[in-house]
Amino acid sequence: MIGSINDSPLFPIANPRSIAFFGASNKMTTMGTIQMMSMKELGYEGRVYPIHLTEKEVLGYKAYQHVADLPEVPDLAIIVLPTAIVSRTMDECGRKGIRRAIVISGGFKEVGAEGAKLEDELKKTAVRHGIRFIGPNCIGVANPHLKLNPTPLPYEGQPGFIGMVSQSGSFVTQMFDYLRPMGLGFSAAFSVGNEASIDIVDCLEYFGLCEKTRVIALYIEGIRRGAEFIDMARSIVPKKPVVALYIGGTETGRKAGFSHTGAMAGPDGLYEGIFRQSGVIRAASITELFDFCWTLGNLPAPKGRCVVIETHSGGPGANAADAVGRAGLTLPDLSAATQEKLRPFFPPTASISNPVDMTFSRNSQDLFSAIPQTILEDENAHILMMYLLAQGRMMIRQLTAMNVSEKDAAQQIARMIEMQAESILNLLKASGKPIVGYTYGAPADPLQQKLIAAGFPVFSSPERAAAAINALATYYENKANSH
Amino acid sequence: MIGSINDSPLFPIANPRSIAFFGASNKMTTMGTIQMMSMKELGYEGRVYPIHLTEKEVLGYKAYQHVADLPEVPDLAIIVLPTAIVSRTMDECGRKGIRRAIVISGGFKEVGAEGAKLEDELKKTAVRHGIRFIGPNCIGVANPHLKLNPTPLPYEGQPGFIGMVSQSGSFVTQMFDYLRPMGLGFSAAFSVGNEASIDIVDCLEYFGLCEKTRVIALYIEGIRRGAEFIDMARSIVPKKPVVALYIGGTETGRKAGFSHTGAMAGPDGLYEGIFRQSGVIRAASITELFDFCWTLGNLPAPKGRCVVIETHSGGPGANAADAVGRAGLTLPDLSAATQEKLRPFFPPTASISNPVDMTFSRNSQDLFSAIPQTILEDENAHILMMYLLAQGRMMIRQLTAMNVSEKDAAQQIARMIEMQAESILNLLKASGKPIVGYTYGAPADPLQQKLIAAGFPVFSSPERAAAAINALATYYENKANSH
Secondary structure, three states: OOOOHHHOOOHHHHOOOEEEEEOOOOOOOOHHHHHHHHHHHHOOOOEEEEEOOOOOEEOOEEOEOOHHHOOOOOOEEEEOOOHHHHHHHHHHHHHHOOOEEEEOOOOOHHHOHHHHHHHHHHHHHHHHHOOEEEOOOOOEEEEHHHOEOOOOOOOOOOOOOEEEEEOOOHHHHOOHHHHHHHOOOEEEEEEOOOOOOOOHHHHHHHHHHOOOOOEEEEEEOOOOOHHHHHHHHHHHOOOOOEEEEEOOOOHHHHHHHHHHHOOOOOOHHHHHHHHHHHOOEEEOOHHHHHHHHHHHHHOOOOOOOEEEEEEOOHHHHHHHHHHHHHOOOEOOOOOHHHHHHHHHHOOOOOEOOOOEEOOOOOOHHHHHOHHHHHHHHOOOOOEEEEEOOOOHHHHHHHHHHOOOOHHHHHHHHHHHHHHHHHHHHHHHHHHOOOEEEEOOOOOOOHHHHHHHHOOOOEEOOHHHHHHHHHHHHHHHHHHHHOO | OOOOHHHOOOHHHHOOOEEEEEOOOOOOOOHHHHHHHHHHHHOOOOEEEEEOOOOOEEOOEEOEOOHHHOOOOOOEEEEOOOHHHHHHHHHHHHHHOOOEEEEOOOOOHHHOHHHHHHHHHHHHHHHHHOOEEEOOOOOEEEEHHHOEOOOOOOOOOOOOOEEEEEOOOHHHHOOHHHHHHHOOOEEEEEEOOOOOOOOHHHHHHHHHHOOOOOEEEEEEOOOOOHHHHHHHHHHHOOOOOEEEEEOOOOHHHHHHHHHHHOOOOOOHHHHHHHHHHHOOEEEOOHHHHHHHHHHHHHOOOOOOOEEEEEEOOHHHHHHHHHHHHHOOOEOOOOOHHHHHHHHHHOOOOOEOOOOEEOOOOOOHHHHHOHHHHHHHHOOOOOEEEEEOOOOHHHHHHHHHHOOOOHHHHHHHHHHHHHHHHHHHHHHHHHHOOOEEEEOOOOOOOHHHHHHHHOOOOEEOOHHHHHHHHHHHHHHHHHHHHOO
């Protein structure tokens, strides 16, 4: 176990000051070019050296015929070349003195015996030069904090706090678009491919020490070093949560995963055991993987599993209550004192049990301030789950019917929504208790967008919200039990 | 069992030529007014008669002091008045000759013994006049085909083919916004509330006969007439699918549901039995309820449960394969002949098993035409599941880097996407086999939007896609077994 992130073999890979890039040209349809384009577009500020036999310049960077010609020894080589010449290129990098690399190219172990031989050769070459590398058959790295994105798809979101380790490149580069509307982003992301040199365990170690990483997300098709994985995860979990999606537990998933990265999947129970022993929270889908990161990275520790639901509609309240029960959470009663305090805010038909259902008919502002504040003061309430409905459109319609101009109505409602958002965010801070929102669809709603931008999770169904709350509660229970 | 939809007690409620409206005024914050505003906004073309003691005009409609003053006997009365005067109002409607009503007002059985008495009185009044009514404690009806929306929230989508029956008003009016981005809408929707006169069974009967309804969706907190429900559903299922979300199976859900509409929830297994006996497909969430409607209402019958996955990324392929297995579907091998036919389209590293994974490196157009066509010709393939990735942004970037102007690039890509969408939709038609898309997020992608607008389902995760395919397969299996 290393003491500083600077000692991780991944440090120069995630934080290179200079890169030798093999496989980019001025032909815009090749993978290498597309990847370099992403890097340029995001604005990586380190030095970039394209290596190309004939071009003088690639995408505006001065090109070099051979890596030996470079004016310095770059921190990192990125190799996107035909399989047959990868090993030779690695050798040239080694001779130049380069000690870290990413091999994007496929055609190795994942295609069978022939490829496995090439991979062995590649490994030997790297070892001979003391090179540690990611891949082959991967997408490599993204570090938005460094504006570093040598992956095919544009990174258009903000840097974030999720440290991603993936045995699929897609779940790095194709997740940029997925995370942005959730207000989430990567602290850094590694696509590890065939793990010929650097593997999941090394990446875990890196993120365990990375200060920008609040939660670690894993996409796993098969773990190669099981015992080391457990030891590493156990050492990290007391400091930050680790969430894992494991594919391969079904016959169908195993078939698909094996041909993908050549990693050996095992029986589902084996992985369940590994995760349980190491305190890793297991997700059942990509949706859950990042939903769990959303609550774990943003919310404080709950004191227990008691969830109070606040709603103004019966159906969504009942649906949430059911989801809470199915997720293994508890629906506590509110204390008599709390119910007394709440009564003045409610019409006579309203329920002051849990779900707290104000019905549709009263001043909706109370829903964002006095009512949730009162609920959160009740010690039976460990977690608050708020139903959010996009009402702006309806309210603007009401105001314009009262002869307020469209423009003034829109402004008034925008101000009201601003206040609602502020009020919820203040409660989150002041109470020290986890609060999440849930709704059905309508991601364009401005209240939701303001909350999400401030790190407040709003889920598109009560089932998603309940599962993510359960992950949060489970993490802190595991942590307490491990002492 | 009635023979014609015109004989349904719900026909004049869903298709009124004229409406007496109680409880709307020119005060814009009351529920009745808000509901009438929605109705006016959508452009209902029937005659609307606000009944108001003092106003001469309400929202631009001529108002009448008493229902007795109306120049005709309206098809329907909508009542949004304080609980205490509802029964008296119902009596006045009866005297006028009105025979159908919707009682929006709450404060009846759902609030306890006092309210139950009022509800009994209301029922007796209605029976005395031969009035059938929806409610009390409901949102009533929406019939977008008739531009009829007397519910609180605006209906901004298209009319559709889902016949919705809900014990929660929210899951009528708050679903308008949810369904629109899926290209879905209601044929009509009934919020049944306390079911004092008209209940779920009556609504099932109506939708069974409604030609605009291709699939029936139910939100259930408790069934009052179990035997009749089973008989009615069994008679409908051979003609069209019925999907149900039942809330109340958990202790927490039961607690919440009971205080909501006063319906008695039962043990989960009881409802499971009711649904199984009647051939109703059970959904586990609102998400599933409408996802199942999406496949059931748009796609042809599959010949079996064998799903072929087409992808250009390993991770999403493995994830989908896993989801397919978990959903109880099968991942068949492609025939040797099909594999031979596919080989020319693939780079050497690609897999021609199932998932069919083309990898990232070849002409992406084949993914939308020749490849899926070849797959669909294989008799092992009953259903095709296509991974869709939003690539427009990346491709425009490539073209502009090749000195194509931004405008021309955008046009070229738009044309390409148009062709891709057409090609997929043609395959759906020509093959007669169900095809669905899946992706991760990115609902703004133009390819997805074009497909969705044409009734092609694109799910935001492979788990959602697999569950909805399973519902489709299950429905046709049930149907075949019931013969």
